[in-house]
Amino acid sequence: MVDHAAEPVETLKTGTPEDAAAYLLEKFPGAVSADTRPGFQGVIVDPAKLVEVAQTIKDELGYDFLSSATAVDYLGYGDHLEMVYHAYRISGGTALNFKAQTDRENAKLPSLVGVWRGADFQEREAYDLYGIHFDGHPNLKRILLWEGFDGHPMRKDWKEAYYEDELKPFDSRWPDGGGVHRSEEKNVFGKNVRYPADFDLAKLTDISEESLYKMAGVDVEMHAMDDGVRTDTLVVNMGPHHPSTHGVFRMIISLNGESINTLEPVMGYLHRNHEKIGERNTYLMNMPYTDRLDYLSSMGNNLGYAIAVEQLMALGPRYSPPTYRAEVIRVLMAELTRIVNHLWSIGFLLNDLGAFFTPMLYANNEREKILDFFEAASGSRMMCNYMRFGGVFKDIPERIKSMATMVNDRVRDYDTMQFLSQMINERLPRFIDEYDRYLTENEILRERCIGVGVLPAEDAINLSAVGPLLRGSGVAYDVRRAEPYSIYPELDFDIVVGKNGDIFDRYAVRMQEMRESLRILRQILPRLEQTKGEPIVSGTQAYSPRVPPGESYGRVENPKGELGYYVVSYGDDKGTQNPWRYHVRAPSFINLTALGPMTRGMKIADVVTILGSIDIVLGETDR
Amino acid sequence: MYGMGILKGLGITIKHFFATYTDEIRYGLRKYTKAVDNFQIRQGPETKGIFTSMYPDEKIAVPERFRFVPFLVVNDDDHPDAPGADWCTACGICAKVCPPQCIWIVRASDPNTGRPVPRPDEFYIDIDICMNCGFCMEFCPFDAIKMDHDYELASYDRTTVHIHDHERLIKPFSYWKSIAPTTATEEAEARGGWEHIDVIKERKKREAAAARAAAAAQPAAAPAPQASTAAETPAAADVAAPVAEAVADAPAPVVDEAEEERKKAERLAKREAALARKKAKQEGGDN
Numbered sequence: 073m074v075d076h077a078a079e080p081v082e083t084l085k086t087g088t089p090e091d092a093a094a095y096l097l098e099k100f101p102g103a104v105s106a107d108t109r110p111g112f113q114g115v116i117v118d119p120a121k122l123v124e125v126a127q128t129i130k131d132e133l134g135y136d137f138l139s140s141a142t143a144v145d146y147l148g149y150g151d152h153l154e155m156v157y158h159a160y161r162i163s164g165g166t167a168l169n170f171k172a173q174t175d176r177e178n179a180k181l182p183s184l185v186g187v188w189r190g191a192d193f194q195e196r197e198a199y200d201l202y203g204i205h206f207d208g209h210p211n212l213k214r215i216l217l218w219e220g221f222d223g224h225p226m227r228k229d230w231k232e233a234y235y236e237d238e239l240k241p242f243d244s245r246w247p248d249g250g251g252v253h254r255s256e257e258k259n260v261f262g263k264n265v266r267y268p269a270d271f272d273l274a275k276l277t278d279i280s281e282e283s284l285y286k287m288a289g290v291d292v293e294m295h296a297m298d299d300g301v302r303t304d305t306l307v308v309n310m311g312p313h314h315p316s317t318h319g320v321f322r323m324i325i326s327l328n329g330e331s332i333n334t335l336e337p338v339m340g341y342l343h344r345n346h347e348k349i350g351e352r353n354t355y356l357m358n359m360p361y362t363d364r365l366d367y368l369s370s371m372g373n374n375l376g377y378a379i380a381v382e383q384l385m386a387l388g389p390r391y392s393p394p395t396y397r398a399e400v401i402r403v404l405m406a407e408l409t410r411i412v413n414h415l416w417s418i419g420f421l422l423n424d425l426g427a428f429f430t431p432m433l434y435a436n437n438e439r440e441k442i443l444d445f446f447e448a449a450s451g452s453r454m455m456c457n458y459m460r461f462g463g464v465f466k467d468i469p470e471r472i473k474s475m476a477t478m479v480n481d482r483v484r485d486y487d488t489m490q491f492l493s494q495m496i497n498e499r500l501p502r503f504i505d506e507y508d509r510y511l512t513e514n515e516i517l518r519e520r521c522i523g524v525g526v527l528p529a530e531d532a533i534n535l536s537a538v539g540p541l542l543r544g545s546g547v548a549y550d551v552r553r554a555e556p557y558s559i560y561p562e563l564d565f566d567i568v569v570g571k572n573g574d575i576f577d578r579y580a581v582r583m584q585e586m587r588e589s590l591r592i593l594r595q596i597l598p599r600l601e602q603t604k605g606e607p608i609v610s611g612t613q614a615y616s617p618r619v620p621p622g623e624s625y626g627r628v629e630n631p632k633g634e635l636g637y638y639v640v641s642y643g644d645d646k647g648t649q650n651p652w653r654y655h656v657r658a659p660s661f662i663n664l665t666a667l668g669p670m671t672r673g674m675k676i677a678d679v680v681t682i683l684g685s686i687d688i689v690l691g692e693t694d695r
Numbered sequence: 696m697y698g699m700g701i702l703k704g705l706g707i708t709i710k711h712f713f714a715t716y717t718d719e720i721r722y723g724l725r726k727y728t729k730a731v732d733n734f735q736i737r738q739g740p741e742t743k744g745i746f747t748s749m750y751p752d753e754k755i756a757v758p759e760r761f762r763f764v765p766f767l768v769v770n771d772d773d774h775p776d777a778p779g780a781d782w783c784t785a786c787g788i789c790a791k792v793c794p795p796q797c798i799w800i801v802r803a804s805d806p807n808t809g810r811p812v813p814r815p816d817e818f819y820i821d822i823d824i825c826m827n828c829g830f831c832m833e834f835c836p837f838d839a840i841k842m843d844h845d846y847e848l849a850s851y852d853r854t855t856v857h858i859h860d861h862e863r864l865i866k867p868f869s870y871w872k873s874i875a876p877t878t879a880t881e882e883a884e885a886r887g888g889w890e891h892i893d894v895i896k897e898r899k900k901r902e903a904a905a906a907r908a909a910a911a912a913q914p915a916a917a918p919a920p921q922a923s924t925a926a927e928t929p930a931a932a933d934v935a936a937p938v939a940e941a942v943a944d945a946p947a948p949v950v951d952e953a954e955e956e957r958k959k960a961e962r963l964a965k966r967e968a969a970l971a972r973k974k975a976k977q978e979g980g981d982n
Contacts, residue, residue: 245790249800249801252819252858354792430708451758469877477873480752482756509707511704615788
């Protein structure tokens, strides 16, 4: 250790992941080994040394940001569970990927919460869905499912109540699809639930109730305030059905007077086991499912998934990258999506502040216009399903044009390029400036946002916060610059950062990011004109593409932050048609790790605003 | 001054409040007529005020690519050869690519031989499961399944009517042309005519054979069939009406009418037979 410290540490902190892996192999002989499976990267770490290695990766190698931690079940291929970690440097660069394996029967790994607090929710998720026990985790319990849930659904041998077949497409559909039935006939409500063997439903108490019962009894905790007033600890249950939670999300808040002692987020009400569905699907089938994650920015979700699978396809012999026009259209869609999302997000933040629906309505007015274009290009306003592996679904239409086919139908017809240029050059900048004047100077907004919900920069990085939440804290981290994808390297734009890490800075970052998006879009428009008529997809689209074996972690800067897809193709040397593992690193989910620390000591009335400033979408949080 | 921000904001609210009315005054009642222009302005990027539309008295017509639950294309009722014939060949690609697996197909088979026939016997789509992704339409090699524009599917009983059967699913080809003229034209260009792709392929094969035969029989008269093929091959730019006519009646201009009639019937019979043979062979070979 000592002579390593004497070495120039700076070179270690700027080296490539390969250098880092070599350093780890040298420093921990026997405990670290290279991952030699075809198409896999990184190192495999002995669980006994995991914490020590992680600490080295963070401190000595400078990988200060844990992007993703997830598990894979290799049933039938060594029968072990594997935790996969992707660590990045905030200064940019590619991932250092390290793994730890444990057997399925007695799955146990040391927790990395002590190294990166951002591992908290992700380890709880792995415990919930895979049944891996993390030694040393401060709060290891189910996060997406409830305590009475039987088994760990992401394990390969777990079967859902309406289980039909291991992989899609199902054989019963063709050529003898006479057995058509409504799924609910086979999956009758009330009979679709299994409980663990030793589970007694009557004895189940909810975490909030537990505290409430305690309150009603004799155990009331008393606190003396600074001025000598004595108060009780009060437990408030907010949600799941509460208009401020932007969906079905719940917070259990323990209060001391009006100040918050602890806040515990409870989620999973919208959980549908997206990842299990994804592993039954073929690669292409997952594309429309990604729309349903963060349903406000489906174009961005599509893009992330397309990039992840394209990385895998690039491992094979016959791969042609997306055409230039496809990349231009992708960026056009991604940046419009960013504007759509931020309009929505700011509108709802104002809603949470009590400016009920007027700012929201103005923002939505503009959003609808952009959605008109999405609808004309992709066929749907929100569930766009627009990206394909190697390109996009179809070229943008020449005219945004409708046909009257139903009674009372009213027709519109615009030239697409003219519409886009009008929106990007005139309407949206004018609106954003007006919106800025409308809100930013407003005293009520400033009073309630400045200095509230502060998240310091080091905490933000440590908690794996991403997107405007991280940038609001003054960390200039944006995947578009840190690890550029698509045609972002040739585009001119700035990363917007805040200073204080409070709600106001997050709001200001979003406002300014819309302007930066418009700046990008203004550079995209001439490129769209130049590439007119060029192919929008490389190669031919197969309805069930075969993907070579390997792993990939594709990530994009979605409006809500870094969206990552960990996709594993495994089990067949010639390639697979269904992913072995499909994991979504959801910014809305992991950003919530910071909610508890951010709200500590704040007033109860600010919780709603702080939650609003994180900008979550429950479709993505719960998956 | 403290409070100026709020006042400024209120000023903008007032501006927005009146914008809708000034729009109203500017366009007057014209705004609510059916004329295209007015609606165009009200819903376009130039509008100032709030632009709600008064559903169901006025509905925003959906763009061509809009996708709602699928329907099956069949020939029009006034089709000369096979009115109402399915375009679907029961190849099963839509059922295989469907992400939520909501398509159920029973492939037809010949009652005598038991061999599969390129036609669906039954076709079901569970519209409760359908996620409107449009993959079936995208990957159908026969342009036989299309996404609909009719989004008004409310019903009183979900348990009985939400599994659409073949009868409920079929819509004539002219309907598809009416809801998505641009896409339909592009597809026709790719196929080489307005007909089903198999019909076009057969026709081309037959023509090639006829041309060869004619060339072998009397090399001097070669220009005639050539002229006819030239007339039938659509120019990439305009495939619309002229092509349809060219496909419907394709007489070589030199031959007299009675002869042409006879030849046409002969060709038709041959074509049908060949089509059935080929399909049966192909499908049989698949299994």
